[in-house]
Amino acid sequence: MIVSKDDFPVYELTLENLIKRKDYVQMHEFILHSSLDVIEQVQWNSNNMYLKTIDRFNELLITCLVTPSNAKFLILHEGRNEDAIKNFFNEVYELFVKVVMNPFYESNQKIALQSFDERVRSAARKHL
């Protein structure tokens, strides 16, 4: 999930294979949103973009990356390999910057671009 600087969810993607357990699927979105509060605190403690795993809910981990203009990339997973997530974030970040560079894209606007979606999915297939 990508959350814009004013806390609007601008892009969401669900990958079936990322979380095996199906117990509380309906809560995933809620868990992700609640972690935004944690980010709000953590983001001032370090000036790295990559904030590592910031929150957990039972076995589910939330890993986060904050861009310089405060867009947040969140991923909810079950203890996935950290390098894989890093690589995934790197790729998504590049795509995201390219979307932002579009002069017709306003901040907080939903990213409804098909080719963005395709590219994120292929990045996910490659790394996760």
Next chain:
Amino acid sequence: MKKGSAMNATLADFAFERTLKPRQEVSLSSFSFLFSEIVQQLMKSEKAASYHAHSGALTDPMLQSAGSGTCHLNNDLEHQLYQLGIPIGEKLLELLFYREKGGQGGACSSGKRETKLVSMLHLINGSVFKALFGRPADGLEQSIEDEDEYRILDRSPITNKFANLGKNSQLGQTNCAAFIAGLIEGMLCSAKLYAKVTAHLYGDEEAGAGGDAQATAEGEGAETPAGAGAGATSTTIYVIKFAKEVAVRERAGQ
């Protein structure tokens, strides 16, 4: 951002395949031409709006939705230029950081954000101005009366290079550098360092409203502006006033 026709899809694909490396500089004349067209367009729309008796000064929906709302500039043209600058600032911040640290897929390992107020200002003063105008700004200082207030001095803002400034212009004291002020504000606000940025002309005519106290205080900090020669009249100060919560957080962090 519409999905659908094959034409659009290919254009979007093209956008993703381009690199984000710095490209050649834009020529001054084409920038000035574009900017002057923007100003003229805004002036026209402003006039049209005033004919339609008080029905909201901003006719462009994009201008209405962009930015933070409350008008703190008395001049409408300046305000609109300023509103135009804000989204550009936001985008620019993302791009510059990407180029500096995040490039070559290093966003996670070496990607940095700017969380400290002073270092952010130094960044704007230095590398942002360099990236935009090919030179650093002419000075950055903290206000004497108010420690949440900072100023960036710009001897010859590019937006004012060919602009008719001062009393003889029909609009009175309009400063096109309001555009750059908006740009700086967009950058600061998107880094969650909330601030109001205003552009003030700095010159001997600056005796009237608002900026006079600031202008006199500026005098001792800056080197004599006489050396700037013809550009002296367009010397602009960007007054950056940070919001209370930013200052509080900054002190708590130290």
